[in-house]
Amino acid sequence: MANPHTPPKVIGESNAFLEVLEQVSQMTQLNRPVLVIGERGTGKELIAERLHYLSDRWSKSLIKMNCAALNQELLESELFGHEAGAFTGASKLHKGRFERADGGTLFLDEVGTMSMRTQEKLLRFVEYGEYERLGGSSTLTADVRLVAATNVDLPELADEGMFRHDLLDRLAFDVVTLPPLRARHEDILLLAEHYALSMAKELGLPFFSGFSPEAVAQLHNHPWPGNVRELKNVIERSVARWGAEPEPIEEIQIDPFSSPYRLQRKTQPKIAHLTPTPPATAKAPAVKPELQNLPLDFKEEVENFEKRLLDQALKEARFNQRKAAELLGLSYHQLRGSLKKYSLAKEADAQEN
CATH class of the missing domain: 3.40.50.300 (P-loop containing nucleotide triphosphate hydrolases)
Structure with a gap:
């Protein structure tokens, strides 16, 4: 004691x-x-x-x-x-x-x-x-x-x-x-490892597997508005979710509310503008995806389409993977899973660095 x-x-x-x-x-x-x-x-x-x-x-x-x-x-x-x-x-x-x-x-x-x-x-x-x-x-x-x-x-x-x-x-x-913690850049990883080890001990885990380079980059790139208290909560939550996995922690979920199913705040109905609404016929027709000639390999076509979406999102986000995930309506973890599925993770990481 x-x-x-x-x-x-x-x-x-x-x-x-x-x-x-x-x-x-x-x-x-x-x-x-x-x-x-x-x-x-x-x-x-x-x-x-x-x-x-x-x-x-x-x-x-x-x-x-x-x-x-x-x-x-x-x-x-x-x-x-x-x-x-x-x-x-x-x-x-x-x-x-x-x-x-x-x-x-x-x-x-x-x-x-x-x-x-x-x-x-x-x-x-x-x-x-x-x-x-x-x-x-x-x-x-x-x-x-x-x-x-x-x-x-x-x-x-x-x-x-x-x-x-x-x-x-x-x-x-x-x-x-x-x-503030953002002015103590050298201390961020030091504090993170301290809180991670303490949490692993509290959970009775046999070891702490460390942080991946991607996770370390997340820690250093976040502005930490809640400073050390926020960092402590984030790290403890990450260790608790990661558990006794043998691989280093790959993703730090900084925002616990991040989810594709997050509730949206209800907004008040807007007052109608005095300008007349254009007739329905004036709307541009919706663009329909072009279908391939049948017969085809359905699985292969879907995989090719997903790869193109991933490539497009990464390029538009300038290979910032968290931003690319947002563009696709995915969590960072889901995006990483898709990149690994198609063996694109290493190339994406190289571009991001």
Whole structure:
């Protein structure tokens, strides 16, 4: 079992990621607020944990709070606590996150969603270390290292009057900006292999067969809008579907909703245009496929037709196989199956590379 008082394992060797780790290491012993900024799935909570467990506060509590998870009244109660009778349903005293984090670290995620009233109370704590429980009159204090996180542009919110400039100044004693996964190109395969091995172990598989060159190309070509969290889900799903096959994973299904049978969103009927509809006779006649003279070899004709379709789609897609699959209304896996069926896969791969 992992030691709960050790820093979390981090994986990465790209310069962008190593620079962040170096910055975090320099801040661990400072009892000042830190603001962590990054897109969703970049590991903001991981940075908060690293700041805590590498500091002198490592043996104390690390308390976490998602500020977007509750309405503002409940958020204030969770942060500062409340006295019995403070509001309907408050039957007993409730200690807030600041009180529970005394001596340790408090991680506030999505801090940009706080109301102005809650921001004002947070500002008082950041400046003086003081707060009051809801419904209480006593001033309480707590020794807490504050780590805030957001995936929005807080300076822009402040300029728009939606976030206090003075609170932003206090929270941003130092700012850690996490690079998105697309800026950590060297780490993508490293992370993918780590998650694949972990998933194989979880499933009780005897081995992990690795990734094919095509799968590696998929991983590197995807923009990863969900960053490391998205990559983890994609890899775990791919390993679970591939199972204990002896061959390397050939296809990474990045979009779990990808299917030729995917439901289409229903659209509202369009309002008729004032321009009269051309008469039916004006429509161009449908082009019918030209039939071969009989007798013929039906199977051979169908195979030749499929080969021509595959060749046409690949050329129109400039040999991008995922695009060619879309042009034919197939999944990538179905296209690969057809290419292998007619021994066209190697040639297509060579053209794509």
